[in-house]
Amino acid sequence: MAWVGRELRSTIDKNGTLVLSLDQVELTEPGDDEVVVCVEATPVNPSDIGLLLGPADLSHIEPPEGSQAPCLKLTVPPARLGAVAGRIGQSLPVGNEGAGTVVAAGRNAAALQGKRVGMYGGAMYADYRKINMREVIPLPDGASAADGASMFINPLTALGFVETARREGHKAIVHTPAASNLGQMLQRICLADGIPLVNIVRSEEQAALLRSIGATHVLNSKDEDFATRLTDAVAETGATIAFDAIGGGKLGSDILQAMERAAARTPGAYSRYGTTVFKQLYIYGSLDTAPTMLDRAALGYAWSVSAWLLFHYLPKAGPDVVQRLRQRVADELTTTFASHYTRTIGLAEVLQADVLRAFDRKATGEKFLIDPSLG
Ligand SMILES: NC(=O)c1ccc[n+]([C@@H]2O[C@H](COP(=O)([O-])OP(=O)(O)OC[C@H]3O[C@@H](n4cnc5c(N)ncnc54)[C@H](OP(=O)(O)O)[C@@H]3O)[C@@H](O)[C@H]2O)c1
Structure with a gap:
């Protein structure tokens, strides 16, 4: 079986044109240690905005001429292009972390089938994400995808x-x-x-x-x-x-x-x-x-x-410390580590100029959550 869905990507070319696009991608069956997760909630954090928008000028945002697929075009001013030289020409998936339900699990990950999990590892602004079982944590009973969306970074x-x-x-x-x-x-x-x-x-x-x-x-x-x-x-x-x-x-x-x-x-x-x-x-x-x-x-x-x-x-902290910290986050998910969101939007809404400008403000208490099922 294959899972077909949308994935948000950001590409800057050598002339400074930044294109945001919602591409159709197809995920194949998970490997032995992998799961396929239907993404239900993924936050918009400052580090995601850095990858999404780079150092683009947000005063002019428009659809590229003749484009069929949903996409937007921005411009990175020449003086700022050097800061992103390492990513020129690469189509980069966005979204560090998220949460959703496991819809397929490899042989070693069978216990995760049907579980709601939090996960990190990039490419979360998507309908589906295939990911190694070690990068996910099952959410406690009763926790929503929104509760688990920001449980890592x-x-x-x-x-x-x-x-x-x-x-x-x-x-x-x-x-x-x-x-x-x-x-x-x-x-x-x-x-x-x-x-x-x-x-x-x-x-x-x-x-x-x-x-x-x-x-x-x-x-x-x-x-x-x-x-x-x-x-x-x-x-x-x-x-x-x-x-x-x-x-x-x-x-x-x-x-x-x-x-x-x-x-x-x-x-x-x-x-x-x-x-x-x-x-x-x-x-x-x-x-x-x-x-x-x-x-x-x-x-x-x-x-x-x-x-x-x-x-x-x-990696410097070592596996024992990391496990202890991850366990504490899971135990205190809705108390110490509760995140609050001012607005939940669909994946396609990211490609709206006013939404991108609101992201870029990074204001206190103005955090967005993306729920791909909203469109
Ligand atoms: N290094 C790492 O491993 C790591 C990991 C996680 C997060 N981070 C960083 O941690 C920071 C906070 O992330 P978050 O998700 O908690 O952010 P957030 O909830 O979106 O809040 C952003 C905060 O930054 C303030 N702010 C924005 N621009 C500012 C400026 N120019 N000068 C002073 N304050 C400014 C905002 O205050 P106003 O309302 O006054 O604008 C707001 O309180 C981000 O920079 C993120 O990249 C780094």
């Missing part, structure tokens, strides 16, 4: 931050932008695990949202006394590690400086080379695509800035 990343902080000897964490879907999960984990968390947001609404789920340290980067309040919060909690998904600009640098200033409050800690307290900034996103600015002058010499990516972290 943000939950494992938030848990990975806490594991990383512990393994590297830090006792408290600074996080920005803290009111994101991921940030809310991180706050709930830190409350449960007794880890002090300093949240940085950029509006009072976001601060209120975090306080409503129990956050105690919430700072608005727009406040005039932000730098002082950040130093106080870092001194109070002892935070020496930060995770920053904004990336561009100088907020990461400001956080490291606050950590250095807090460390220097200990009598005798200061020397001409700064304090000996080690400070770690991990950049894990690029919500602001401007260059990262680092004002080294007030940092001393005990600091590091690195990138953090879930797909690099998981």
